Amino acid sequence: MLPPNNMPLGQLAKEEGISVATLAKWRAEARAKGQLLPDANAGPEGWTSQDKLAAVIETASMNEAELAEYCRRRGIYPEQLAVWREACARANDWERAAASRIARETRDDKKRIQQLERELARKEKALAEAAALMILRKNVWSAPLLQVA
Structure with a gap:
């Protein structure tokens, strides 16, 4: 389920012989623990806000080389992370x-x-x-x- 594979649950269930419901439950439990597990069939545009926040937090202290490697592994662009970081920074301003x-x-x-x-x-x-x-x-x-x- 993790990038760079990002295999859809149905395909992974078929290959591994595990039910889709079990895989979905495991993914939900991992997400609840803060692990970034976006849906495989949804590109970075389809990530949940929690997934995007987790990516921003994970990359906050990375240098440029580490960030590039992270983005390659996750199948995202550094520019997308910059947009997400900006959105996170503005998130609390909406209340004011x-x-x-x-x-x-x-x-x-x-x-x-x-x-x-x-x-x-x-x-x-x-x-x-x-x-x-x-x-x-x-x-x-x-x-x-x-x-x-």
């Missing part, structure tokens, strides 16, 4: 960016709510005035005419 975006949206929402409340109050006041005028107009037309003596 999300928090500032949420704060900005909350501020905008509060302003919009205040504007809508002012508009509603203005319309309620206008409606009350219109109702008062209608009542006054009704009272004027329905009042008996005063007779002058």
Whole structure:
């Protein structure tokens, strides 16, 4: 299952006479222990984020020659590792960016709510005035005419 072979589980199961379920279980246990075991049929683009993080951690202290050897064994390019390293470095910034975006949206929402409340109050006041005028107009037309003596 390890690179450079990266044999699919079905093929490995057939060659070794071990069930695919057993191999999948072993791979999951190895991954849980932190070992890098990407899916064989998925290229480096299909690696899980855990696999990519493990590769970044494994290569953090390597010099250029060791890194090149590591990449050859794993079937990846140093540029891919650099992209993954950058993504890992930015991974914790999303929380701060999300928090500032949420704060900005909350501020905008509060302003919009205040504007809508002012508009509603203005319309309620206008409606009350219109109702008062209608009542006054009704009272004027329905009042008996005063007779002058």
